[in-house]
Amino acid sequence: MPWRQAAVFVSVFIPAVSVAEVYRWIDDQGVAHFSDRKPSEGEHEQVELNRPSLVPMRENITRGKRVSAISEQVNRSLQAGNGRQPSGKPEARARERNNARCQGYRQKLERIHQQLRAGYSNDQGNRLRRKRREVSQKLSRQCLLD
Template identity: 75%
Template structure:
């Protein structure tokens, strides 16, 4: 039933749109105007309307559904297909995390040693060197362990 109503509507509206006449004119401020009523007192031009182009969408919708189905199949096969590769990459990430944790623990130990040396007393030159080392190690710890 809705298809019949749409078909009747299309047959009634499309011919009236194509039969409608459109006029244009430009006013004193340079603004272009368009109307379907012929202006009697203004200089105007008749606008030729082309027939509307009708594009069948059924084929596009069908192709879109096919592409979506293929994408879903590919994603499913990638997720479940190669468990060995996924396991090896997880092992590699675990090793990288262990290395990072060991490196961060090393930075923390080095900072503790520097702090102990600074508290124990020092000469001016040695104090400056220790503060520079503390700053460098602290920056590495922040960049690699806290931010990264």
């Protein structure tokens, strides 16, 4: 029985809210007013409202959990190392060069983050975000996925 009452309530009151009209007018002092009732005097205009956009949160939560799991896996593999020991000097030098390159990518990312936090114009912000994306991709491809 409570489900029926809830269904009746929703079917009666929700459509009434969605067709509500909104009016806008400016008073003598230049202040804009909004109301669901027409003003008794003065000029007014009816405001058309767009339907609100709905974001499916379930998908965002699932994607967030997946990203967190991947991040944890990457962190564990970085802490444990990949288990391979260099068998000779050339491999050790190559590993050192790779570590230095990866450290350089991390430093570049930190500088870009500092610049983004410091404030920027639209063009500069777009350039910084593009550069951050490029450096992040290089870091993940060359350092995290090896």
